[in-house]
Amino acid sequence: MKKINVYLINGFLGSGKTTTLLKCMEYFKGKNKKYAIILNELGETNIEKHLFKDESLYELLNGCVCCSIKEDLRTTLDELAETLHKENIEVVLLEGTGVANPSEIMETFNEKQYREVFEIAESICLIDSLHFTEYTSVFSSSKEVRQLQKEQIENGTVLVLNKVDQLSRKLAIEKVEKRIRKLNAEAPLLYSNYGNGVTEYLESQQKNSKIKERSISGHHHHHHHHHIKAIKVEQTTAMTKRELRDFLKSNQDKLLRAKGTIKNSDDQSWYHFQYASGLLEWQKVNEYLPNRKGEIILIGERLSEKVTI
Numbered sequence: 467m468k469k470i471n472v473y474l475i476n477g478f479l480g481s482g483k484t485t486t487l488l489k490c491m492e493y494f495k496g497k498n499k500k501y502a503i504i505l506n507e508l509g510e511t512n513i514e515k516h517l518f519k520d521e522s523l524y525e526l527l528n529g530c531v532c533c534s535i536k537e538d539l540r541t542t543l544d545e546l547a548e549t550l551h552k553e554n555i556e557v558v559l560l561e562g563t564g565v566a567n568p569s570e571i572m573e574t575f576n577e578k579q580y581r582e583v584f585e586i587a588e589s590i591c592l593i594d595s596l597h598f599t600e601y602t603s604v605f606s607s608s609k610e611v612r613q614l615q616k617e618q619i620e621n622g623t624v625l626v627l628n629k630v631d632q633l634s635r636k637l638a639i640e641k642v643e644k645r646i647r648k649l650n651a652e653a654p655l656l657y658s659n660y661g662n663g664v665t666e667y668l669e670s671q672q673k674n675s676k677i678k679e680r681s682i683s684g685h686h687h688h689h690h691h692h693h694i695k696a697i698k699v700e701q702t703t704a705m706t707k708r709e710l711r712d713f714l715k716s717n718q719d720k721l722l723r724a725k726g727t728i729k730n731s732d733d734q735s736w737y738h739f740q741y742a743s744g745l746l747e748w749q750k751v752n753e754y755l756p757n758r759k760g761e762i763i764l765i766g767e768r769l770s771e772k773v774t775i
């Protein structure tokens with residue numbers, strides 16, 4: 467029986483995984499291939515669920531604690547294997563948490579019972595060009611963050627240097643590329659904004675599938691990443707965008723990423739927001755959200771459980 471192609475989408479927090487996943491979904495839709503999505507989310511709530519309405523979605527919430535990833539994934543894959551053929555699913559798209567070692571996931575797919583059904587077609591590693599130097603420097607990041615970047619890049623079959631729009635100088639890009647190449651010299655490297663170019667790459671690989679004989683087995687180091695955690699903070703009073711930005715900036719030293727849905731005191735409307743690479747983006751929610759509570763997911767190191775806004 468033809469195996470199900472699995473596309474892993476990894477990369478550090480905020481590097482552009484979900485943005486790329488949405489593009490891959492469009493691509494497979496255009497090819498009339500049915501896919502299932504597995505999201506490995508950090509934190510107890512999936513704040514981005516609105517992006518995946520009506521999709522075949524499997525969630526591994528809290529799955530970042532690496533020791534539990536494999537077990538959670540096995541349960542999901544067993545469930546998926548039951549329905550795959552009934553639903554004509556041909557592709558699985560799996561987005562990692564951003565703080566997990568992709569080899570844990572690869573190893574699970576490599577277990578005999580799953581190897582017979584699934585095949586990792588590509589392990590896409592997104593890299594935030596703006597923050598890569600900071601995240602890999604001994605002066606500005608923890609050992610844990612550096613280790614994660616290294617593991618993710620080492621395990622990519624294609625590397626996507628994303629957010630190049632944030633790098634102003636060509637020299638800076640070259641410097642980042644040089645450092646990446648020290649970690650993974652073989653995988654093709656794409657320059658990208660908002661994950662553009664990834665689906666074109668997938669298309670070209672389909673045509674060249676005969677020449678692709680890389681082994682995707684994953685590196686077998688086990689590191690534990692218990693210091694990076696996600697906490698959920700509930701919004702108690704409506705706030706302006708400026709107040710939100712000030713709040714995030716005041717936690718900047720510990721914060722790697724934040725996202726959420728909050729109520730804006732200027733127009734009393736709901737907004738989804740994203741905070742990555744020190745940049746805050748927000749978008750008005752157009753649908754009606756009854757009994758909605760504002761909530762923010764903060765992801766970082768040394769975060770205290772007692773944050774209030």
Ligand SMILES: Nc1nc2c(ncn2[C@@H]2O[C@H](COP(=O)(O)OP(=O)(O)OP(=O)(O)O)[C@@H](O)[C@H]2O)c(=O)[nH]1
Nearest residue numbers: 479480481482483484485564629659660740742747
């Ligand atoms: N300027 C710029 N922003 C980008 C680019 N790609 C993604 N973003 C923005 O960066 C933020 C994070 O993007 P996501 O796709 O959610 O990143 P992610 O890796 O899925 O984030 P986590 O799953 O939380 O780790 C969003 O606000 C995106 O709109 C890019 O190429 N350039």
